[in-house]
Amino acid sequence: MNEMMAQALSFGVSGVSGFPVQVEVFSTGGMPGMEIIGLPDASVRESKERVNAAVLTSGKQMPPRRITINLAPADTKKEGPSFDLPIAVGLLVANLQINVRPELDLTRTVIFGELSLDGRIQPVHGALAMVISASEQGLTDVILPAENALEVACIQGMRIFPARHLTEVIDHLEGTQLIQPQGQISYEELRRHRSLAMDLSQVKGQQGARRALEVAAAGGHNMLMIGAPGSGKTMLARCLPGILPPLSFQESLETTRIFSIAGKLEPGSGLMVERPFCSPHHSASVASLVGGGANASPGEVSLAHNGVLFLDELPEFSRSALESLRQPLEDGMVTVTRVRHQARYQSSFMLIAGMNPCPCGYYGSRQRQCRCTPQEIRRYLDQVSGPLLDRIDLQVEVDSVPVQEIRTAAPAESSAQVAERVARAREIQLARYQGKGFHCNAQLDNAGIKEFCSLTPEAENLLHMAVNRMNLSMRAYHRVIKVARTIADLQGAEEIGTAEIAEAIQYRELDQKYWRS
Amino acid sequence: MKATYETGLQGEKIAEQFLCKKGMRCMERRYREKSGEIDLIMEEGDTLVFVEVKARFSAPQAGQGLSSVTPAKQRKIARTAMIYLMKHGWLQRNMRFDVIEINQEGILHVPNAFQPGGMRF
Numbered sequence: 001m002n003e004m005m006a007q008a009l010s011f012g013v014s015g016v017s018g019f020p021v022q023v024e025v026f027s028t029g030g031m032p033g034m035e036i037i038g039l040p041d042a043s044v045r046e047s048k049e050r051v052n053a054a055v056l057t058s059g060k061q062m063p064p065r066r067i068t069i070n071l072a073p074a075d076t077k078k079e080g081p082s083f084d085l086p087i088a089v090g091l092l093v094a095n096l097q098i099n100v101r102p103e104l105d106l107t108r109t110v111i112f113g114e115l116s117l118d119g120r121i122q123p124v125h126g127a128l129a130m131v132i133s134a135s136e137q138g139l140t141d142v143i144l145p146a147e148n149a150l151e152v153a154c155i156q157g158m159r160i161f162p163a164r165h166l167t168e169v170i171d172h173l174e175g176t177q178l179i180q181p182q183g184q185i186s187y188e189e190l191r192r193h194r195s196l197a198m199d200l201s202q203v204k205g206q207q208g209a210r211r212a213l214e215v216a217a218a219g220g221h222n223m224l225m226i227g228a229p230g231s232g233k234t235m236l237a238r239c240l241p242g243i244l245p246p247l248s249f250q251e252s253l254e255t256t257r258i259f260s261i262a263g264k265l266e267p268g269s270g271l272m273v274e275r276p277f278c279s280p281h282h283s284a285s286v287a288s289l290v291g292g293g294a295n296a297s298p299g300e301v302s303l304a305h306n307g308v309l310f311l312d313e314l315p316e317f318s319r320s321a322l323e324s325l326r327q328p329l330e331d332g333m334v335t336v337t338r339v340r341h342q343a344r345y346q347s348s349f350m351l352i353a354g355m356n357p358c359p360c361g362y363y364g365s366r367q368r369q370c371r372c373t374p375q376e377i378r379r380y381l382d383q384v385s386g387p388l389l390d391r392i393d394l395q396v397e398v399d400s401v402p403v404q405e406i407r408t409a410a411p412a413e414s415s416a417q418v419a420e421r422v423a424r425a426r427e428i429q430l431a432r433y434q435g436k437g438f439h440c441n442a443q444l445d446n447a448g449i450k451e452f453c454s455l456t457p458e459a460e461n462l463l464h465m466a467v468n469r470m471n472l473s474m475r476a477y478h479r480v481i482k483v484a485r486t487i488a489d490l491q492g493a494e495e496i497g498t499a500e501i502a503e504a505i506q507y508r509e510l511d512q513k514y515w516r517s
Numbered sequence: 518m519k520a521t522y523e524t525g526l527q528g529e530k531i532a533e534q535f536l537c538k539k540g541m542r543c544m545e546r547r548y549r550e551k552s553g554e555i556d557l558i559m560e561e562g563d564t565l566v567f568v569e570v571k572a573r574f575s576a577p578q579a580g581q582g583l584s585s586v587t588p589a590k591q592r593k594i595a596r597t598a599m600i601y602l603m604k605h606g607w608l609q610r611n612m613r614f615d616v617i618e619i620n621q622e623g624i625l626h627v628p629n630a631f632q633p634g635g636m637r638f
Contacts, residue, residue, distance in 0.1 A: 029611040033634010064613035064629045
């Protein structure tokens with residue numbers, strides 16, 4: 001027989017999910033050469049050079065044959081070097097260089113990995129997404145780069161074969177030496193090695209801001225901190241991931257998947273156990289924030305999914321960048337549309353913003369005189385639009401702590417203690433919203449507010465008075481109730497009383513002080 | 518001019534002997550079409566071998582002749598080979614393209630030196 005055919009199974013990534021790709025290799029006589037078809041991009045087309053070198057350095061031959069490699073389905077774009085390994089396997093089989101053991105079904109074994117010229121197998125992006133999709137399709141066997149193994153080790157019911165070199169894969173397929181499957185690692189085990197980047201005990205003073213941070217964490221509320229330079233806004237924000245409840249397995253899968261696709265996962269690491277903390281620089285473009293680029297890759301709002309998006313120097317961000325945050329803030333989801341790609345990424349994050357009260361930074365500060373004219377301040381504050389401000393539940397002023405106070409302050413509460421209270425408040429919310437489609441107070445819609453936020457008559461009175469006096473918008477009114485609900489949950493109270501409403505209103509006052517004056 | 522021609526002829530003779538000793542059979546010498554010329558067409562088992570011979574007795578070191586088979590030259594050879602194949606109805610046969618270099622140090626044979634399959638003719 002002159003014509004030979006072989007097939008290997010691989011996966012590609014589109015958006016956050018994987019899709020199966022059949023790698024068909026057809027080898028025949030005729031003018032020798034190799035052609036890859038099925039809408040490969042440049043990195044896939046270059047794969048033939050890598051595969052060629054890797055096969056030769058692994059001690060196998062590449063007979064001069066006319067070879068056609070088809071990546072089916074032929075109408076979807078294929079990108080990235082992860083098809084190197086399945087192409088190499090298909091070539092070896094089609095050119096009779098290896099005999100696959102009969103009990104191994106190549107059409108049901110998922111293979112992906114990048115090859116280097118000497119045959120070593122390099123890690124690829126999106127391994128988690130591909131393996132999850134494979135498992136959803138009922139496939140169990142996966143041969144993948146060893147450095148991607150930990151990333152997928154938590155997925156149940158899979159047989160993961162981590163490979164370091166093409167020769168290992170050849171031996172595994174032929175049955176001369178099987179690859180040791182990666183043992184399953186439970187998520188709880190991974191979580192045990194959690195370490196905090198920043199602890200609240202390092203934050204001295206700042207009682208008001210600490211309290212606001214706790215409330216924000218307990219209800220999943222967005223927060224704005226206004227204060228002079230060096231007053232500790234960034235430090236406070238960095239403490240937030242540590243007081244939020246730990247990532248659940250499901251959340252970790254979602255977040256790790258996005259990181260994996262963006263290629264932001266450190267090679268050799270497993271599922272993420274820490275909530276992400278993203279702090280894009282204020283020069284960030286719309287595309288880098290919400291996602292974009294030629295292949296609609298995820299942006300910072302998606303990388304911060306289930307975590308914290310910290311925007312320092314909020315007014316310095318471009319207007320369009322800030323406005324682009326509205327959809328993800330509202331829906332917890334962002335749709336990125338490009339000419340050739342469309343992708344939906346989850347983007348449910350807590351927005352923490354930091355800003356100075358004026359361009360020079362010292363308006364209202366105890367430490368230094370402000371040098372700004374009222375017009376300058378006006379222009380600066382107006383960079384932050386009303387609609388965006390409306391979506392921020394808590395606003396706090398953070399003032400610098402005098403040096404004496406830092407020296408003499410009693411040791412502050414640690415993140416662990418605060419986290420415990422936050423966790424309790426979150427549990428109350430979870431129990432209350434079971435089966436309602438939301439899981440924390442910040443996500444409540446108007447109907448939900450009516451149902452779950454009952455106020456005592458005095459509290460109701462107080463709220464109405466405040467609304468009239470402060471000229472609060474309807475949305476702001478609802479936000480005050482939501483924050484009050486969270487404060488009540490922290491207290492373990494069923495009904496919202498005057499104290500809770502009063503505190504919640506206080507987190508709305510900066511609006512008045514800075515923007516409406 | 519005469520000398521270059523002689524060198525080429527001599528080189529091709531040496532190459533043919535060398536390949537025959539390796540068990541190949543000569544089908545054509547200096548196969549010529551409008552599109553160009555193929556120095557040797559051999560047969561090894563069921564595989565056709567198109568051979569480009571580079572004889573350089575004055576060249577200081579090996580490998581130089583090899584790099585002088587440029588992509589343009591490769592296309593020329595492939596086009597000529599195509600005509601040869603069509604005339605014999607052999608388009609589906611196994612085949613390969615070798616380069617053999619001869620200088621005063623010896624003979625360098627590179628089997629499967631290039632694959633014109635993906636080229637645009």
